[in-house]
Amino acid sequence: MSDYNPKPENKFTFGLWTVGNTGQDPFGRSVREAKSPAELVRLLGEVGAYGVNFHDNDLIPIDATAAERDGILKEFKKALADTGIVVPMATTDLFKEPIFKDGAFTSNDSKVRAYALQKTMNAIDLGVELGAKIYVFWGGREGTETDATKNPITAIKRSREAMNFLCEYVKDRKYDLKFALEAKPNEPRGDIYNSTTGHMLAFINTLDHPEMVGVNPEVAHEHMAGLNFVHGVAQALESGKLFHIDLNDQAFGRYDQDFRFGAVNLKSAFFLVKMLEDNKYDSSRHFDAHAYRTEDYEGVKDFARGCMRTYLILKEKAAKWNADKEIQSIVAEINADDGSMDQYFGKYSAEKAKALKGQVFDRAVIAGRGLKYEKLDQLTIEILLGAR
Ligand code: GCO
Ligand code: MN
Ligand code: MN
Numbered sequence: 001m002s003d004y005n006p007k008p009e010n011k012f013t014f015g016l017w018t019v020g021n022t023g024q025d026p027f028g029r030s031v032r033e034a035k036s037p038a039e040l041v042r043l044l045g046e047v048g049a050y051g052v053n054f055h056d057n058d059l060i061p062i063d064a065t066a067a068e069r070d071g072i073l074k075e076f077k078k079a080l081a082d083t084g085i086v087v088p089m090a091t092t093d094l095f096k097e098p099i100f101k102d103g104a105f106t107s108n109d110s111k112v113r114a115y116a117l118q119k120t121m122n123a124i125d126l127g128v129e130l131g132a133k134i135y136v137f138w139g140g141r142e143g144t145e146t147d148a149t150k151n152p153i154t155a156i157k158r159s160r161e162a163m164n165f166l167c168e169y170v171k172d173r174k175y176d177l178k179f180a181l182e183a184k185p186n187e188p189r190g191d192i193y194n195s196t197t198g199h200m201l202a203f204i205n206t207l208d209h210p211e212m213v214g215v216n217p218e219v220a221h222e223h224m225a226g227l228n229f230v231h232g233v234a235q236a237l238e239s240g241k242l243f244h245i246d247l248n249d250q251a252f253g254r255y256d257q258d259f260r261f262g263a264v265n266l267k268s269a270f271f272l273v274k275m276l277e278d279n280k281y282d283s284s285r286h287f288d289a290h291a292y293r294t295e296d297y298e299g300v301k302d303f304a305r306g307c308m309r310t311y312l313i314l315k316e317k318a319a320k321w322n323a324d325k326e327i328q329s330i331v332a333e334i335n336a337d338d339g340s341m342d343q344y345f346g347k348y349s350a351e352k353a354k355a356l357k358g359q360v361f362d363r364a365v366i367a368g369r370g371l372k373y374e375k376l377d378q379l380t381i382e383i384l385l386g387a388r
Contacts, residue, residue, distance in 0.1 A: 001154060002213060002310045002312065002316055004308075004312040004313060004316075005048060005312075006047075006048040006049065006050070006308040006312070008050050010050065010051050010285065010308070010311070010312070011050050011051065011088070011282070011283065011284045011285055012048075012049050012051075012284075012285050012307070012308045012311070013049060013050055013053055013088055013089065013098060013284045013285065013286045014044055014049055014051075014052060014053070014285065014286070014287050014304060014307075015052070015053045015054060015055075015058070015286070015288060016037055016052060016053070016054040016058035016059065017041050017046060017055060017058050018287060018288060018289060018290050019040055019043055019056070019290070019300055019303075019304055020034070020035055020037075020040045020058065021290035021291070021293075022034055023290075023291075023293040023295075025031070025293065027202060028213060028293070031293050031294075031295075032295070032296060032297060032300070035297075036072075036075070037054070037058065037075075037076045037079075038072075038075040038076050038078065038079035039079075040052070040085060040225060041076065041080055041083055041085050042079055042082070043078035043083070043297070043300070043301065043304075044083070044085055044086070045079075045083030045303070046301065047304045047305050047308070048305075048308065049276040049304065049308070050085070050086065050088075050139065050284075051085060051086045051087060051088045052080075052085050052086075052087060052090075053087065053088065053089040053090060053091070053132075053136075053233060053284075053286060054090055054091070054127075054316075055086070055090075055091050055092060055093040055123075056090070056091075056092055056093055056119070056122065056123035056127075057093045057096065058093070059073075059076060059126070060072055060073075060074065060107050060126070060163075060189050062093075062097065064280060065350065067209055068249075077130075077131075080130075081292050085091050085126070086131060087130040087131045087132050088131075088132060088133060088134060088283075088284045088372060089132055089133075089135070089136055089153060089180075089244060089284060089286065090111060090123065090124075090126065090127025090128075090130065090132040090136075091123070091127075091128075091135065091136040091137070091138065092116075092119055092120045092123040092137075092235075092283065093123075093141065094116055094119065094120070094141065095138075095140035095141045095188065099112055099321035100112070100116070100141045101141065102141070102149070102150075103139070103141045103142045103143070103155075104116035104139065104141060104142065105117075105142060105158055105159055105161075106139070106142045106143075106150065106154075106155040106158045106159055106164035106193060107138065108149075108150060113158065113162070116162070117162060117165060117166070118209065120162075120166060121166070121169055123133075124166070124169065124170065124173075124175070124218075125173075127177075128175050128177060129172075131305065132177065133148040133176060133178065134177070134178055134179075134180050134243055134244050134284070135162075135170075135177050135178070135179050135180070136179075136180050136181075136182055136216050136271065137179060137180070137181050137182065137246060138184065138216075139159070139192060139193065139194070140184070140188055140189070141188065141189060141193070142155070142159065142189070142192060142193050142194075143186070143189030143191045143192035143193055144174035144189060144190060144191055145189065145190035145191075152193065153197065153310070155193050156193070156194075156203070157223040159194065159203070160203070160206060160207060162183075162211065163179070163207050164207060164208045164209070166179070166209075166361065167179070167207065167208060167212050167213070168207040168209075168265045168330065170212065171209070171212075178212055178213070178214060178243055179212060179214070180213075180214050180215055180216035180243040180244040180248065181194070181200045181203070181204065181213065181214070181215050181216065181241075182200075182215070182216040182217070182218060182221070183195055183196050183197050183199060183200045183215070183217070183218075183221060184218070184221040184224070185221065185224055185225040186224070187224070187255070187256045195225065196222060196225060196227060196232065197215050197217040197222065197223075197232040197233070197235065197236055199295070200215050200355065201215060201235060201236060201239060201241060204241065212241030213241075214236070214240075214241035214244070215236045215241050215242065215243065216243070216244040216245065216246060217229065217232050217236060217245055217250055218245065218247075218248065219231050219246065219247055219248050219250060219252035219268075219269075219272070220246075220256060220257065220259075220287055220288075220289075221246075221250075222251065222258065223249075223250040223251070223252055223264075223265070223268075223361060224252070225252075226252050226253075229267075229272060229308075230268060230271045230272050230275060233245065233272060233275065233276075234275060237275070237279055237281070242281060242283070243283060244283055244284055244286060245276070245281075245283070245284070245285060245286060246286055246287075246288035247261040247272075247285060247286065247287050247288065247289070247307065247311070248261055248287060248288050248289035249261060249263040249264040249289070250263060250264060251264050251265075258288065258289045258290050259309050260285055260287075260289055260291075260303050260310070261289060261306075261307040261310050261311060262307075262310035262311075263306075266314075266384060267381070267384065268382075269310070269314055270314050270318065270380075270384055273311060273314040273315050273317075273318055274314070274317075274318035274321065274322075277315055277318055277319075278322070278355075279317070287304070287308075287309060289303070289307065290303070291303035291304075291327060317383050317384060320383055320388070321380065321383050323357055324379065324383065324388065326379060327376065327379050327380070330372050330375060330376045330379075331376070333372065334371055334372060334373075334376075343355065344356045344359070357358070
């Protein structure tokens with residue numbers, strides 16, 4: 001059994017906004033005092049994280065003077081150097097300020113759209129200065145409460161225009177930076193555009209530089225929509241677009257919970273970790289979650305350690321599943337193929353189609369075969385419960 005201690009190669013990262021979350025919610029004030037970015041880096045060093053990510057204004061307050069900015073950056077860089085923590089990803093806050101009340105890149109107001117581009121270019125410069133290689137776009141305010149207000153087709157065109165402009169900016173500045181688009185179906189808007197990872201993947205193919213753009217799927221966001229997260233991530237992986245991932249947990253039908261990774265649906269977390277590991281995913285494993293509001297900073301550390309520990313335990317369980325003889329013999333059996341249909345697959349030809357039309361299938365015999373999925377699923381559960 002492993003010690004479940006996080007290692008740099010696990011690429012476990014947290015946002016300043018995650019471990020720095022003070023527990024404020026729509027019904028109550030903060031329950032933890034705010035810590036500075038440098039203090040949060042030291043906390044992450046203590047729990048063994050690999051990296052820290054931030055929104056521009058998590059690090060530099062929006063109205064900071066040049067001198068304040070320099071002071072914060074100096075302290076932050078010192079904390080990074082002291083702890084060995086790196087900055088793999090950065091992003092823009094395009095949702096907190098009142099100017100973004102009706103969106104940023106999709107706002108009807110051209111001044112808001114232009115300001116959003118300006119703010120993002122500055123934030124990209126900041127992220128790159130600190131070493132970020134991935135830049136996340138989460139359009140929290142890019143949506144509506146009523147479709148009377150904005151034309152959704154125009155919104156798609158405006159989003160595309162913004163992405164194309166910013167890709168050119170990155171190329172112009174010769175930055176080594178890729179974009180990762182993060183979908184969410186709702187909250188804080190009634191409905192958010194490009195609401196799932198699948199929507200984002202289709203949107204990316206319409207951009208001028210699709211090779212620069214991938215996705216940043218988040219467990220909670222697909223679970224909020226009642227979707228199977230593993231399937232969404234599979235689509236991203238299969239198309240070479242999984243540039244980043246936000247790990248947390250969330251029950252369907254609830255508010256945006258942002259729970260510790262694996263806190264709600266262990267089985268889905270297991271198949272996710274197994275898929276990431278089996279496919280040698282090697283970008284950040286970012287925990288976009290926060291500690292329960294009941295916790296002090298010791299509890300925040302428990303939360304952060306818990307995210308990483310659960311991931312590593314599930315990774316070990318995945319290796320067990322892959323090495324389990326009984327499981328693997330069922331997997332082999334259900335995928336067994338006598339080759340008799342090979343002639344019909346692969347590239348289409350008129351001859352193949354004709355031959356296939358002439359093939360006789362005994363539907364009753366084919367359908368009569370039991371698939372042993374009950375057994376396979378129970379064996380999976382037993383691995384998860386530690387009974388195997
Ligand atoms: C949310 C989102 C954000 C983004 C973050 C990075 O539900 O609030 O998940 O936490 O991930 O803004 O872009
Ligand atoms: Mn989220
Ligand atoms: Mn997120």
